[in-house]
Amino acid sequence: MTLTAEDLLAISQMMEEMLDRKLDARLKPIEHELKVLKAEVKDLKGEVKGLKAEVDGLKAEVDGLKKEVDTLKTEIHQIKLFQENIIMPRLNDIEACYTSTYQRYKDHADRMEQTYEDVALLKKVVASHSEMLQRAGTA
Numbered sequence: 001m002t003l004t005a006e007d008l009l010a011i012s013q014m015m016e017e018m019l020d021r022k023l024d025a026r027l028k029p030i031e032h033e034l035k036v037l038k039a040e041v042k043d044l045k046g047e048v049k050g051l052k053a054e055v056d057g058l059k060a061e062v063d064g065l066k067k068e069v070d071t072l073k074t075e076i077h078q079i080k081l082f083q084e085n086i087i088m089p090r091l092n093d094i095e096a097c098y099t100s101t102y103q104r105y106k107d108h109a110d111r112m113e114q115t116y117e118d119v120a121l122l123k124k125v126v127a128s129h130s131e132m133l134q135r136a137g138t139a
Contacts, residue, residue: 003011
């Protein structure tokens, strides 16, 4: 049996069709997986865009917080300078005034009792002299 060119062509076509069917059968699951992967990649791209937007929002918030922190640092520095240059010297003056006044009172506290006694004695002497003068003036 000899094969003619037509027979070889028919066999070639049959083999090609058979290979195409086998190839299609093998490629179909791969095509399906590619479609699924494409859909997943598309979803991931959407999620990445969402994450980028969130990150950009966070960056803006962090920049705002940095500015606020810088402002607070400046204000705290100014407060410290005010305390150092204005408040503390005044407090020291007030403390010195009260301390010296306290020391004077403390040093003379024992004299107060004597002063009360002296004043009481003076009252008696003045009263006695007043009586004497009145008697002398009426006599």
